[in-house]
Amino acid sequence: MPVREDKRGQERVWETRGSLPEPMLPLPFTVRKTRKETHDTYTLELQSESRPGGLAFAAGQFNMLYAFGVGEVPVSISGDPAAPEVLVHTVRAVGPVTRAISGVKPGDMLGVRGPFGTRWPLEDALGSDVVVVAGGIGLAPLRPALYQLFRRRRDYKRVALLYGARSPRDILYRRELGRWDKRPGVDVHVTVDHATEGWGGNEGVVTALIPKVEFDPAATVVMVCGPEIMMRFTVIEFQKRGVPSEKIYISMERNMQCGIGFCGHCQLGPYFVCKDGPVFRFGTIETFFGRREM
Amino acid sequence: MDRRRKPKLAVWKFSSCSGCQLALLNLEDELLQVAGAVDIAYFPEASRAVAKGPYDLSLVEGSITTPHDVERIKDVRRESKYLVAVGACATAGGIQALRNFKDVNEFVSTVYASPEYIETLAKSTPIADHVLVDFELRGCPINKRQLLEVLSAFLHGRRPNTPPHSVCVECKQVGNTCVMVAQGIPCLGPVTHAGCGALCPAYNRGCYGCFGPMETPNPEALSEQWGRLGVGEEEIVRAYRGFNANAEAFRKEGEAREKQDAQS
């Protein structure tokens, strides 16, 4: 690694120390499988011929996905960190790039840069109760954390998943949710904002599910991902119940473009959401979170 | 995008000078590429051959000034999957929108020998006032590189790179000297939508606002600065009464200054 003496003896390293030798260059990944999750959301499985081992990642991290000639967007990784050889992303088609990514077929290629960002606090949570709260597509970045919680189930105390979707047809990973619900020692509750005919489950906001689960406020880690307003109310509810801000984690979203803190777009107060986040300890960003136009 | 069939392109003209359509013909080097990528199905300015609709992409030039236009643009919309308004006329009403500030019947009776044959609307209005517009490409005339970018973006399903920020950002990117700061020349650049490549300041002229208002314009603050440079209210009104006189931010500032001028 070339090191140069800067003027007046300051040492500077001019080359990247991160895991990506060329952080700006997308790596080609081939689409192996696609699955339609809901009317507008798709899950893709990607593999790289040049990197058969895949990309090692931690639950909570994201990649920049590039559709040839269309553009690049940040998408959280929704697969299992224990099986990194297959890269799994769940994408909701909302703009030109996500539409192009959602429209890929097996055999097509996408560019991948990453993984970037911070992880869910699965180590901090060892020995504690864990409540995972997801809203809409926010379940996708939490799924890798759930996989890890289930794998090491005995290392945690009570584990609960509270999930809110807009309507029954917006529910993500429907079959998996059913399987998780049947697992011993995992308390799964699902609600929808607007029930449609045939829906026999909960109706209402996700915070209404909180009273359904038991946890020890003094020894609980809460992980939340969803729209900002949903996260705001969820955090308030847990704070009311005595969970300290230091034990509540949320995953933020901003206009990430470079993924490594150079482009400046994703700033939130002093933080770059791409590298200081997306997963933040709530206590860390409390001052800046939810402030209008921050 | 279906890769087997070339998308059908149509180019329509309403009240305009045809300058924006010429930008397409002026592509020269790239025109063959365009012809290779799309099927030019309707383009009276360039070819008499007419293929029937529906069209995948319609470029619409010109503003709506007659009752007939009002009906015709609805037909165009019905025949078009994707409709792009091009140029100041189609996106703001054009220079002919100066009529909006006066009584058009007075003009008609002064200009035409037999005014009874003239059927015109009181105002010249942009396409988006009448039908849903999928994208607006600004400029008087439009910039041919930007047109190419819009075509390319449409073909590949991406968002066109036509930033709506000020001309100042372009000036700084190409290394122009700021004519307002360094020479005291009144310039509309800070309130004007980028896209021309900061053409006028590159030749030591102030920006004329050909691309209309930028995304979040503050013409009031700019007018005050112009005042400090010695520009009178009347001149300020005239500056905003150009090709984009009817664009909301420019229209409002022009009207506000006109009122002040009348009071002074």
Added chain:
Amino acid sequence: MPGPALEPGTQVVMESSDLQKFIDVLWRKGYHVVGPTVRNGVVVYDELKSVTDLPAGWTDEQEGATYRLKKTDGKAFFAYGIGPDSLKKFLHPPVVRLWRARREGAGFQTVEETEEPPKYAFLGVRACDLHAVAAHDRVFTSEEYADPSYARRRRDIFVVAVNCAKAGNTCFCVSMRTGPKATVGFDLALTEILEGERHYFVVEVGSETGAAVLREIPFKEATAAEKSAAERVIAATAGQMRKALDTTNIRELLYDNPEHPFWDEVAERCLTCGNCTMVCPTCFCTAVEDVTDLAGETAERRRHWDSCFTEDFSYLHGGSVRASAKARYRQWMTHKLAAWLDQFGTLGCVGCGRCITWCPVGIDITEQARALRDKGRIERPSVTVGEHASP
């Protein structure tokens, strides 16, 4: 050439008549020499081959929203204040192509842009701009990743600083502790001195590379009188400086007053045109654009300067997080004077005053900071910025 040992801190004297030789040596050593020159009514940085290209006999008058070049009958090469350009134009250019890609079957191949930029030597760099380069070093090279484009351009630069002989009316480097004397980040630093008929430079050595260049041109040891002449120039400049920005608890001041009506007042004047961010030597934000040819066979990604004053900058789910001018000005000023400290351990403002001169309506960051200090309040003596979630 025999002479004094040239170590960092050594001061020698170079006669102004040897400046051309100096420039020639730099070219001969393979540098692409860039220096100040007059173009279109302003002093800009551009390729420099001859001393006759330097702005001798020119100075400038600057105020908020005003820059005027003035002819003088002086001989000084560097009697002007900084123009709109900084080294940012060269080390972090307005537009950079990051890579190209070509479609291949169902996939594509990417090729990174690896074109070697010229090895730049910059002549006439002011202290504020050296601090700006140091700030960019922190942004682009001090974390886990180094920006390849910046690192390539920055790595081998040669810097000849010039200590300012005149304070511009919009300068406030003294209060930011970034000038007018160049103290870091140079290979050689010149102080230009005119005494009667004599025109010479006191040259301070900043690095061994600088010493090596110096050894190839005529110089002599600086006398005590010459050294103190140089000091007087710098002291006089510092004494002339009218503007100041009080940085006491500046971070807390900004963090504690995000909803103050003060921001509404400045938003009424702000054009959100982005000029301040373009001329700022430390503003580093960029946006990428992905483009294709019409046939869709080739694609490329370009990165260009962006500004936190644009709507797209904070675009998220069909809207802008910072929709109002108030929020954008607040973001910019809070970033410069507060968040930078948390992010990079230094303020994002070097006191060059460009944002004041080149703001089309003359918004003055020093006056804004003063107004906020007068009106706002600091709730906490010091904001605790919590630790980050584990990376």
